[in-house]
Amino acid sequence: MVQKVKLSTIAESLGLSTATISLALRDSPLVAIDTREKIKDQARALGYIYNRRAASLRTSRSGIIGVVVHDIMNPFYGEILKAIESELDRSRHTFILSNHYDSVEKQRTFIETLLQLGGDGVIMSPAIGTPIEDVKLAEANGMPAILVARSMDGVDLPTYRGDDSYGISLATNHLIGLGHRTIAMIGGTDQTSTGRDRYQGYVNALRKAGIEVDPNLRIPGPRSKQGGFEAAVHFLSLPQKPTAAVCWNDLVAIGLMNGIARAGLVPGQDISVTGYDDLEEASIATPALTTVWNGQTEVGRLAARALLDRLAGSHDPDGIHLIKPEMRIRQSTSPHHPRA
Amino acid sequence: MVQKVKLSTIAESLGLSTATISLALRDSPLVAIDTREKIKDQARALGYIYNRRAASLRTSRSGIIGVVVHDIMNPFYGEILKAIESELDRSRHTFILSNHYDSVEKQRTFIETLLQLGGDGVIMSPAIGTPIEDVKLAEANGMPAILVARSMDGVDLPTYRGDDSYGISLATNHLIGLGHRTIAMIGGTDQTSTGRDRYQGYVNALRKAGIEVDPNLRIPGPRSKQGGFEAAVHFLSLPQKPTAAVCWNDLVAIGLMNGIARAGLVPGQDISVTGYDDLEEASIATPALTTVWNGQTEVGRLAARALLDRLAGSHDPDGIHLIKPEMRIRQSTSPHHPRA
DNA sequence: TGCCGCAATTAAAATGTTTAAATAATTTAA
DNA sequence: TTAAATTATTTAAACATTTTAATTGCGGCA
Numbered sequence: 001m002v003q004k005v006k007l008s009t010i011a012e013s014l015g016l017s018t019a020t021i022s023l024a025l026r027d028s029p030l031v032a033i034d035t036r037e038k039i040k041d042q043a044r045a046l047g048y049i050y051n052r053r054a055a056s057l058r059t060s061r062s063g064i065i066g067v068v069v070h071d072i073m074n075p076f077y078g079e080i081l082k083a084i085e086s087e088l089d090r091s092r093h094t095f096i097l098s099n100h101y102d103s104v105e106k107q108r109t110f111i112e113t114l115l116q117l118g119g120d121g122v123i124m125s126p127a128i129g130t131p132i133e134d135v136k137l138a139e140a141n142g143m144p145a146i147l148v149a150r151s152m153d154g155v156d157l158p159t160y161r162g163d164d165s166y167g168i169s170l171a172t173n174h175l176i177g178l179g180h181r182t183i184a185m186i187g188g189t190d191q192t193s194t195g196r197d198r199y200q201g202y203v204n205a206l207r208k209a210g211i212e213v214d215p216n217l218r219i220p221g222p223r224s225k226q227g228g229f230e231a232a233v234h235f236l237s238l239p240q241k242p243t244a245a246v247c248w249n250d251l252v253a254i255g256l257m258n259g260i261a262r263a264g265l266v267p268g269q270d271i272s273v274t275g276y277d278d279l280e281e282a283s284i285a286t287p288a289l290t291t292v293w294n295g296q297t298e299v300g301r302l303a304a305r306a307l308l309d310r311l312a313g314s315h316d317p318d319g320i321h322l323i324k325p326e327m328r329i330r331q332s333t334s335p336h337h338p339r340a
Numbered sequence: 341m342v343q344k345v346k347l348s349t350i351a352e353s354l355g356l357s358t359a360t361i362s363l364a365l366r367d368s369p370l371v372a373i374d375t376r377e378k379i380k381d382q383a384r385a386l387g388y389i390y391n392r393r394a395a396s397l398r399t400s401r402s403g404i405i406g407v408v409v410h411d412i413m414n415p416f417y418g419e420i421l422k423a424i425e426s427e428l429d430r431s432r433h434t435f436i437l438s439n440h441y442d443s444v445e446k447q448r449t450f451i452e453t454l455l456q457l458g459g460d461g462v463i464m465s466p467a468i469g470t471p472i473e474d475v476k477l478a479e480a481n482g483m484p485a486i487l488v489a490r491s492m493d494g495v496d497l498p499t500y501r502g503d504d505s506y507g508i509s510l511a512t513n514h515l516i517g518l519g520h521r522t523i524a525m526i527g528g529t530d531q532t533s534t535g536r537d538r539y540q541g542y543v544n545a546l547r548k549a550g551i552e553v554d555p556n557l558r559i560p561g562p563r564s565k566q567g568g569f570e571a572a573v574h575f576l577s578l579p580q581k582p583t584a585a586v587c588w589n590d591l592v593a594i595g596l597m598n599g600i601a602r603a604g605l606v607p608g609q610d611i612s613v614t615g616y617d618d619l620e621e622a623s624i625a626t627p628a629l630t631t632v633w634n635g636q637t638e639v640g641r642l643a644a645r646a647l648l649d650r651l652a653g654s655h656d657p658d659g660i661h662l663i664k665p666e667m668r669i670r671q672s673t674s675p676h677h678p679r680a
Numbered sequence: 681t682g683c684c685g686c687a688a689t690t691a692a693a694a695t696g697t698t699t700a701a702a703t704a705a706t707t708t709a710a
Numbered sequence: 711t712t713a714a715a716t717t718a719t720t721t722a723a724a725c726a727t728t729t730t731a732a733t734t735g736c737g738g739c740a
Contacts, residue, residue: 002400006726017690022728032688049481052456053393053402054726057695060342062393073422078413094453097437113434116392141389229624261626284569286601346696357720362698372718394696397725
């Protein structure tokens, strides 16, 4: 259907040209102030709707920003998205969201769609195995990209994320300080830079305390509650009988605690558990979860700001910007005592 | 920046017209098969990117579908969105997502933005207090709207949601069947049609069993874990000493159970709790949550289908389509025994 | 009177597609 | 061999804006 009310409709109804209408609606000082008012009133009266595609065809600015992350239903990303949303909102940008579920194809399709729509920029938490060409594709077509939560090797884009190695070492040190010596690490993968960093933080903390690293205590798995829940059986049957677990994130930790409880043990007493992220939910879990704040609000806010700045012309420094995590001690950890 | 590779770039490089290129890239039988192949190869080689805004300016079809719900981080909506996403994906539509957080203004801004972008349609779970004009605005500008999860009075749009009254009565009957007589209803509001329906279902079930309805047992509140958690204190100090709680949704139920546990009681034994929705999470809660499946996947799937059908020309019946909820009995409910 | 400068407005081109109608090229039928 | 039919391609207009450069009208000034 053709647009019923357009600039020319208003122009004709007032005996003016479309140029004047266009300028007036954007509050250009080139148009006399009372003409401007008259035009705006008329636009409202006729129910005029601005046609962004026509405008953006002319200006090559669409006001669209794409955001693609692993899974928007994961509250970790959810909190990042909220921060991005509130930052973009005040600058009249529309944002288009997508999950990639770690599928490189889905992610590329998204980038292509965004390019077709003339997206002004993209914020992404790259899927595992993202080829460099895919982000280059965006940049090469004039669509700046910013990375959040995950880094990419061999590509020099502005990246905002938590300092994983440091963060996990905080959690591990906390458990060591409570007297634990057999500490498992549950959930996640070692295939991402994040994964390697986290494992490194765990290993470093153990080594520094003179504790031998036992690779059998590393139980990778999904980064979800379900994943943590299912890991509980394996965890509880380890011959080494760990007394504590450093979890990949809060979801895994909560799932693991549920699994532990299901097996008749008391999480926080019989087994100490740490999370990671400090989601809103962590503080209301039972027991309240000892965890590490991963700076998701800061990550989102800074990434959005960086993109907006770049769109406004100022090119802030590329490279990785690490947000310092902070320990949050609650009731899911307690001093070591032998397992029943 | 002007587009570097466009139809005319390809056209010139091959000595053809843009019309031929346009048709070929869309696989029109009007173009000879080998010409078509040659053109597609060349497009790939030059790194051509289809310009949707130009196309949609001409065709007035954008391939964009808007979805706006209360809060995408709420897993109930998350599950609906996933269903919508997977349905739209296979028809090459891009979807734009937004939260309205029950702000009518934010919702209207979203609808306006979507109109400006030439959105083909919108799926919405209307904000509390949405004025009829706001949805009419969409329809009046040729953008069909479909409602999910919530109805709107006085507007005759296709609506897909669970049968709330029936669903809550299932949960309430289940508790009554276990011998409970003092049953509270926790969380949510009575300001929405959903809220009124759910309360009605609770009241109906009680009445039918000859139990007097005590309005003090209705504790409204936020529909979140936090809300349920905080309601626990109030709930546990009620003079009527309820032995069971029907919760607005799973989140409230899980929060409430956490709160009950925090107070030293055992949810599922000392107090029976039912949820609503049957989120993925319900089955891994401790204790596993007895709840009512609210058909969110069906709601999302059917709504998306209905919209696509309408866009394809077939106008399916307006009005409310109720999905039948189903009881899921787990461990958070048990036969009545006097509270300790 | 003629010229200048200024304010307000406009003409016209440009953005990259799609598509109806027209044309050119080739094949088929008579 | 020509007319008709079919196939392949092109012309040109349309979509709704923005923006540069041009135009108009007017008051003031010499």
